[in-house]
Amino acid sequence: xxxxxxxxxxxxxxxxxxxxxxxxxxxxxxxxxxxxxxxxxxxxxxxxxxxxxxxxxxxxxxxxxxxxxxxxxxxxxxxxxxxxxxxxxxxxxxxxxxxxxxxxxxxxxxxxxxxxxxxxxxxxxxxxxxxxxxxxxxxxxxxxxxxxxxxxxxxxxxxxxxxxxxxxxxxxxxxxxxxxxxxxxxxxxxxxxxxxxxxxxxxxxxxxxxxxxxxxxxxxxxxxxxxxxxxxxxxxxxxxxxxxxxxxx
Amino acid sequence: xxxxxxxxxxxxxxxxxxxxxxxxxxxxxxxxxxxxxxxxxxxxxxxxxxxxxxxxxxxxxxxxxxxxxxxxxxxxxxxxxxxxxxxxxxxxxxxxxxxxxxxxxxxxxxxxxxxxxxxxxxxxxxxxxxxxxxxxxxxxxxxxxxxxxxxxxxxxxxxxxxxxxxxxxxxxxxxxxxxxxxxxxxxxxxxxxxxxxxxxxxxxxxxxxxxxxxxxxxxxxxxxxxxxxxxxxxxxxxxxxxxxxxxxxxxxxxxxxxxxxxxxxxxxxxxxxxxxxxxxxxxxxxxxxxxxxxxxxxxxxxxxxxxxxxxxxxxxxxxxxxxxxxxxxxxxxxxxxxxxxxxxxxxxxxxxxxxxxxxxxxxxxxxxxxxxxxxxxxxxxxxxxxxxxxxxxxxxxxxxxxxxxxxxxxxxxxxxxxxxxxxxxxxxxxxxxxxxxxxxxxxxxxxxxxxxxxxxxxxxxxxxxxxxxxxxxxxxxxxxxxxxxxxxxxxxxxxxxxxxxxxxxxxxxxxxxxxxxxxxxxxxxxxxxxxxxxxxxxxxxxxxxxxxxxxxxxxxxxxxxxxxxxxxxxxxxxxxxxxxxxxxxxxxxxxxxxxxxxxxxxxxxxxxxxxxxxxxxxxxxxxxxxxxxxxxxxxxxxxxxxxxxxxxxxxxxxxxxxxxxxxxxxxxxxxxxxxxxxxxxx
Numbered sequence: 038x039x040x041x042x043x044x045x046x047x048x049x050x051x052x053x054x055x056x057x058x059x060x061x062x063x064x065x066x067x068x069x070x071x072x073x074x075x076x077x078x079x080x081x082x083x084x085x086x087x088x089x090x091x092x093x094x095x096x097x098x099x100x101x102x103x104x105x106x107x108x109x110x111x112x113x114x115x116x117x118x119x120x121x122x123x124x125x126x127x128x129x130x131x132x133x134x135x136x137x138x139x140x141x142x143x144x145x146x147x148x149x150x151x152x153x154x155x156x157x158x159x160x161x162x163x164x165x166x167x168x169x170x171x172x173x174x175x176x177x178x179x180x181x182x183x184x185x186x187x188x189x190x191x192x193x194x195x196x197x198x199x200x201x202x203x204x205x206x207x208x209x210x211x212x213x214x215x216x217x218x219x220x221x222x223x224x225x226x227x228x229x230x231x232x233x234x235x236x237x238x239x240x241x242x243x244x245x246x247x248x249x250x251x252x253x254x255x256x257x258x259x260x261x262x263x264x265x266x267x268x269x270x271x272x273x274x275x276x277x278x279x280x281x282x283x284x285x286x
Numbered sequence: 287x288x289x290x291x292x293x294x295x296x297x298x299x300x301x302x303x304x305x306x307x308x309x310x311x312x313x314x315x316x317x318x319x320x321x322x323x324x325x326x327x328x329x330x331x332x333x334x335x336x337x338x339x340x341x342x343x344x345x346x347x348x349x350x351x352x353x354x355x356x357x358x359x360x361x362x363x364x365x366x367x368x369x370x371x372x373x374x375x376x377x378x379x380x381x382x383x384x385x386x387x388x389x390x391x392x393x394x395x396x397x398x399x400x401x402x403x404x405x406x407x408x409x410x411x412x413x414x415x416x417x418x419x420x421x422x423x424x425x426x427x428x429x430x431x432x433x434x435x436x437x438x439x440x441x442x443x444x445x446x447x448x449x450x451x452x453x454x455x456x457x458x459x460x461x462x463x464x465x466x467x468x469x470x471x472x473x474x475x476x477x478x479x480x481x482x483x484x485x486x487x488x489x490x491x492x493x494x495x496x497x498x499x500x501x502x503x504x505x506x507x508x509x510x511x512x513x514x515x516x517x518x519x520x521x522x523x524x525x526x527x528x529x530x531x532x533x534x535x536x537x538x539x540x541x542x543x544x545x546x547x548x549x550x551x552x553x554x555x556x557x558x559x560x561x562x563x564x565x566x567x568x569x570x571x572x573x574x575x576x577x578x579x580x581x582x583x584x585x586x587x588x589x590x591x592x593x594x595x596x597x598x599x600x601x602x603x604x605x606x607x608x609x610x611x612x613x614x615x616x617x618x619x620x621x622x623x624x625x626x627x628x629x630x631x632x633x634x635x636x637x638x639x640x641x642x643x644x645x646x647x648x649x650x651x652x653x654x655x656x657x658x659x660x661x662x663x664x665x666x667x668x669x670x671x672x673x674x675x676x677x678x679x680x681x682x683x684x685x686x687x688x689x690x691x692x693x694x695x696x697x698x699x700x701x702x703x704x705x706x707x708x709x710x711x712x713x714x715x716x717x718x719x720x721x722x723x724x725x726x727x728x729x730x731x732x733x734x735x736x737x738x739x740x741x742x743x744x745x746x747x748x749x750x751x752x753x754x755x756x757x758x759x760x761x762x763x764x765x766x767x768x769x770x771x772x773x774x775x776x777x778x779x780x781x782x783x784x785x786x787x788x789x790x791x792x793x794x795x796x797x798x799x800x801x802x803x804x805x806x807x808x809x810x811x812x813x814x815x816x817x818x819x820x821x822x823x824x825x826x827x828x829x830x831x832x833x834x835x836x837x838x839x840x841x842x843x844x845x846x847x848x849x850x851x852x853x854x855x856x857x858x859x860x861x862x863x864x865x866x867x868x869x870x871x872x873x874x875x876x877x878x879x880x881x882x883x884x885x886x887x888x889x890x891x892x893x894x895x896x897x898x899x900x901x902x903x904x905x906x907x908x909x910x911x912x913x914x915x916x917x918x919x920x921x922x923x924x925x926x927x928x929x930x931x932x933x934x935x936x937x938x939x940x941x942x943x944x945x946x947x948x949x950x951x952x953x954x955x956x957x958x959x960x961x962x963x964x965x966x967x968x
Contacts, residue, residue: 092507093679112512120508126501130305131298142294143509
């Protein structure tokens, strides 16, 4: 289970005004649930997910992984989290298998278990042909598969995926979406952000709409359609966020 | 800190670096191939040019009223050919002529009259051939001058001794090993500093800014590793590569140098004697001292490079640092700069000065220790700084332009104690402050200097820091009330440990005797005119002030910081050792460290800093009363102070002290069961 309570993040740039990137987010992602985070660029999605992944600490508010409050926990709490974003790249000069071994060891796994996990994941994500190739020589899709393998390697309770299908071809996107469904079936709590409405429609149990640092609505798809008077997520998004833009203007 | 994790990070960074061609070329390519090639190519060029010059005949013109006479002087000079020209000056300028021999006025007549004639040799210093010609002509003419002098002396029936009443000979009695030791001792460490910096440069930038640029830092931060583990793993990589590159560079230079010396020998002949002798101890110490030096340079390079977002930006930040580190190196090589109380604490310069002293056999243990200590202190500080930077998300994850660091208090979250790394950093800063500020004000005026050191230099900044970092004073300083049982146990344990520590000082004195000057310094501290007022002042300065200020520092912030990371016993040992080191002198460290351990134990068991303050106050007052001879007479008799220097304390007193010490521990443990012990924060 993943829980956020009144999470706020204020950035103080070296010059200029303080920026409130996330203005108090409260929600829960249950085990076996996929929570979609939708919002335009710069809405605060990545900042929110970074706080949940304990990459940065919130200015105020807390998050829980299971019953552990992350700011009170030691760094070990990250054993229960798998975090993926556009900024979590892989070491180009290492092979895919070396990268996975490295992270496995950092997660405190022993080499035997890492090897069997790699074999398992290579099979599942179809990576056997390039597992011993250096990451710098891999295609975008292959790289993303290795990243996905890295995130799930230590079998964390919580998966935080920031735009996992960005820039991928249909085939690779498909296999990553399958992977998310597989993880859902195994009882992981999954939160992911995306720009692709169809993805969110097929995958998410619940959706959060974020705009300008504020969570505008959190509910099941159906409830949101009703609230916005729409029939699909794209329309819902445009209606709800559009209202907000008008209100702001 | 999990060492398996550190090892994993270290191994990965090494593999990553070894696979990076850019780093490999800088590390191995440059020293092993480029230097020797450049030097050898340059040398061969010089040799070829030298040979060509040797074989070139110098064209010389005469500008005199009596060319026939002058010609006879020059005709037997080898490799000189006399040339006829009407425009000698223009020819010399154009390079058609190598030198002009010019004499104004008559020649033969003044010579015959016993007078002097001025011969001018004109040449062009921008042309090697002209320089050579001038040299040949000059040495030829000097021989003719000598011949003329001999003739004149013979005419007067005089001996050559007549015109040289004093024959002055100079001889350098320094053995060649000493002269080369002095020369090498100055040059070698300077080269080494630059080489170490060069070696640390690429890895330091690669593991910090490089990792940021490649977008893998956030991946690493998403793993359950602590920032200190990350910094340590990366730092060990940089440190080892710096050492390796440094030694490789040095080895390569030495090989090139030997090769060049052999090539030059036939040309220079016996004029220059190379005698390179390294005393084996100097080699060992050199390596030993390279370690903190490489440590310091690597840590500071990493700290600078982590600010940058890209490899290129990091190069911009680090390059000025090259200039900065060569400044103390240059300062140390100035004539007259010696290793002294002041210079031994200047980073980099002190290492160079110490090494020179070692090569010439002048280094003292005290100075060696001070150099090691201060270099290590600076190194730890630089590493702490790097680790601290890694904890700042705006530094590690910054994507904005500009220097990514803010110090706004409003951004800090309240915290119960400072962290273990902060307390180590605080200790190091205070140690450096003590080196510079503390010793200066105490040299100015001892007692006021001590007051300034304790209250203004130690206490005030610590309290300010705690306030600024929003640290809870009560928790961080262990300001819990002291129970009655706790106070009783502390007094008993404190009293008997003071006796035991005195005895330990005696034993340690047998191993490493305290120099007499040192004891005089200590005695001077407690000199008194006997008035009660002055004694009270002395007690305030040397007993009350340290008991408050030093305890706030050690049993307060440092202890609570350490306790957040480690168990009770490691804390007792570490804080005790730091307390010992803080008293700087090698002679006082062991007994003071043990006393510090007792104080730390007391604070942890009673949960209150007041226990340590009480015992610290007891100890210092005891020492003051003893040295000012204010102690009741029976104390002196009981402890047999008259014979302390030879025999230590009497055996029965020692036995009682040991029993009392154990009793004290029992009392403290008993009180600890009842009252609140200092809980481990988190």
